Amino acid sequence: MFPAHFDYVRPATVEEAVKLLAKHGDDAKLLTGGHSLIPAMKLRLARPQVVVDIGRIANLSYIRETGGAIAIGAMTTHADIEASKTLRDKSPLLAETASHIGDAQVRNKGTIGGSLVHADPAADYPASILALDAEIDVVGPRGKRTIKAVDFFVDLLQSAVAADEIVTEIRVPATAKTVAYVKTEQKASGFALAGAAVVIGPGGVRVGITGVAATAYRAAGVEKALAGQTSLTPDLIARASAQAAAGVDALGDIHASPEFRAHLAQVNTRRAIEKALTRA
Template sequence: MIPPAFDYVRPASVDEAVRALADAGEDAKVLAGGQSLLPLLRLRLAFPELVVDVGRIPELRGVRDEGDALVIGALTTHHDVMHDPLVRRHAGLLAAATETVADPAVRHRGTLGGSLAHADPAGDLPAVVLTLDAELVAVGPNGRRTIPAREFFVDYLQTVLAPDELLVEVRVPKADGWGFHYEKFHRVAQAWPIVGVAALVRRDNGHIAEARVGLSNMGSTPLRATAAEQALAGAGDPDAVARAAESAAEGTRPSQDPSGSPEYRAHLARVLTKRAVLTAAGMG
């Protein structure tokens, strides 16, 4: 289908982009890699009066080391994230999950910031940044603000970003010494996961000292499996991990759609949590 008519601007800086968004208000959409917005436009599910193309703003790209965290520009493509040596060394979970996103064409065009701002709970990366306890930095007319990932996603395809704010970077705490794994189930290659599980595990004396488990497609936002995280503390063998994983779906509200029932998704969450944690802990 042909998208509806809209005005188009291509700012050269973050300040120009914020001014354009502020002038247009809720009638503007941000275009980054275009992998989420362009399909919505073609299907006429989005009707912006203005599209603000931030794809040529160089300050929004790249990865830098800031001591205890990596700072990743919002326009950094999936391809660049998954191949960046700093990400692979200090945030391996993000690199591993990004390798599973869609297909090579999407990974070369799609961006980390675009994926997070789109806030699809079935996406791979929102649950991953939640698991990593990342922070997202936005710029608006009133300056910069830092938003914990746990506060960023508020509902289906909705975030706390105001219409005149632009996501500019993602701050990812280094996870040195943690085991990690991303496990997802989908019926066909390149499809959205029916359920995805991100796991980070820190072991001490052969037992799990701390575990973080993020869930994709188990509610209207990405979620942490907090009951499973608590149950995993102290687990020292695969049987203990399996018992803890049985609580992975507690507190979730998975949807009913042609891909599966809520009960089926809850079953997948338990199975995939067990697999992901065992692999992350080196017990698999």
């Protein structure tokens, strides 16, 4: 399988890349790890005239503490996130989530910024990004802006990042150890049929669900059922988790019906809450 022809440009800075995007508009696509873009180009689902390789822009791959948050450069690979001691110590959910993505080779190439902006409805990060209430910085011709996780995933394969903008940084808060990501995967691809990410902290329980609907979402019904509860009993967890797909338009395909996906969302939410509590 060969992609169609394209022109290849390799900017050295974010500013240069933003100018190239402004110049070429919809004809251009950004390339970093390429693990979403190249498969789409081989199938000719994507046919950019110009590929802007931002993989060599310095200083977009890092993980560092900034105040109460951990800042992650957009071009940080899944492998680096999985292995990060800073994340494992201070905010372990994202590292745990990264370890579930694809396989070792995929994790060596794929980047968090690229994965998020691709907004695949069955990707793993979105559930955790939502449960963590992360912030995503983007830079474009109008300057820099910050998008909250809850506003980031707009529709199927559509994020809030404009075509002329580039994701530069993701910030997640430091959390307690009481976090977990549990998914049921589609066996061939490893993508989530339903995945639940849970953060249990002093402020309550936050739950992000991926794989079920056109976009990942916060399971508001679960969070509400657990709000203000001091003792998370098995019975309470089970009743709350039953709300994991309430009011959600679940997707169906050859791998799983909408009903099955909704069921898996409930089961995996319960398991993720139980798993997070074992880490207290």
